[in-house]
Amino acid sequence: MNKRGLSAMQDAILFVLMVSISGAILLPAFTHDVIKESYVEREKDEVAAEALVVLLSMTKDEFSYTLGEEAMNTILKDESVASIFKGDWGKDISKWLAGRTQYHKCYGELIAECLTSQLMIPWNGKFKANFLTYGFSEKLKENISRELKIILGDEYDFNFTARWHPVIGLPFGGEIFVGHPPPENAYVAKTFITIPYVPEINGQIIAPEYLKEKLKRSAYFKNICDLLDALPDREEEWTEFENELVENVTNLFFSLLFNKTYGVIKMALDMIFKNIEDMLKGFIEKAERELEEIYGGIIQNVAHIILRSLAEKIIEKIFPDEPLEENENIVDGLMDRISRYIEEGIRYGLREALSPIRELFENMVRDFVHYIIEMIKGGLEKVNEIVEKILDWTIERIRITKAEVRLSIWEV
Amino acid sequence: MEFLKDKRGVAEEFTTLPAIMVVMIGFAIFFAMIATVYHLHNERMEDKELFEVAHYVVSKLTNVGSPLVEDASLIIDENKLENVGIDELKEYCYPIGYDYYVKIYEYSEDGSKEKIYPRNVGDAIPDKNRVSASRKVAIKGEIDVKYGELVVIVWRIK
16 A cells, blocks of 8 residues: 555645634634623613613602501401491591502602601611501502513513611611512612701701711810820830720710710601601691591581591500590600600610620721821821821711612523 | 656545545635634624614713703603704714614503604614614603603614
């Protein structure tokens, strides 16, 4: 056999093999369109942000819920309540008397209102103390879910979360969750909404500069200034200096939370109570108006008598030890009892929640103080600049006028 | 000089022809592949340009400054839709070498969809080589703000 005769064929086969390899290398160029895929991916990334902005801007023609729906239903089921008020007719009456309809409000406003009326406190896990607005939260969740299904279509599933925590890290304020828990590969959009902003609550102004001025009058602030005026000379004294600074900055922050006049917790509670009081007043006025429309010309006081007896019944059920006094105003009486009930809850709830939070916060303060000490040792900052830095850092832990809203979407 | 007498060398002529044929086929396949990839690449680059233009137009039309938007990005003013024609939009945003068409849909609370822009005008869109981009928008009416969608279809001017 002459093997030379085969050499040309061997070259040809080698050549064909090379062509096949280059074909395999070029194959992704045939099958995958990277440019198109990256554009589609970019569009999907933007869908979450667009959907969130659109949802918050959208208005609801009529948003209706019943104030204290759950409590009302429980009361109407009680044996002492006349049988005429039971069943569907009772439900209709509670809707008619305590039903509240808001017209053309955008979802951003409704979410902000709901968050500030929940009064979620850290008690036995998380506890929403305002039982009157439970129906409000549930109706709002239903509506958000329906709107998001229309906006996102069948292609995506979603998780919507809104949180108002006036003090960062403290589970106090309000929360709304709609949808399923998001997977790891979800597209996420986040924004902030302004909480019904009132620049002044019971004479206290919610402005960083104002709070800063208040903090400057605190005894802890004076201690911080004294510490910074007498910086240690020896290396071993720095540890003691750091510990004292950590303690005073932590106390300064806690005074910002719990001060009886300008404390953030108090301001947040005042804001929430005002919200609840407005709702109750609206409910009483509406109920009186509705009843007077029926009884008006015939028996003028009947409307008030019916309403009062209903309010007495509600108070008797919720606060059995404190029935409504004969001459006591309905709104004031109810608000007084709710305030005391909630304050008690907050006292217990915050006590439970504060010790781990204090520990967590002290660690944050220690990191910050460590950074400050490095700055001092390096001679990079003057003492008055450091004092301002400590005040700014403390104020930044507070977010009373903003709520975080987050939308996660993923392909079904 | 024994190999000169070796007549088996003639056989080499007969193996070269099939080998050349295999090589020619290989070359043909290789060049066809290169040409196809080059053509695909060109097409995709053109599509990419169209995607970019469509994205640019849709962003420009839904951001502050657009004749359709009043207060904030992604919020279309429904009152303006009646007075703003496609030509006016093209005066505001005109990517050189490209033409485009805009459609706006509004969704009602029950999820039904209605085209609200342009009304009563036929679609003058070529059948081939076009790319569309869309954005979810809020449409602000007299009292309500509803969910809507702005769709831009872009094609190259020949």
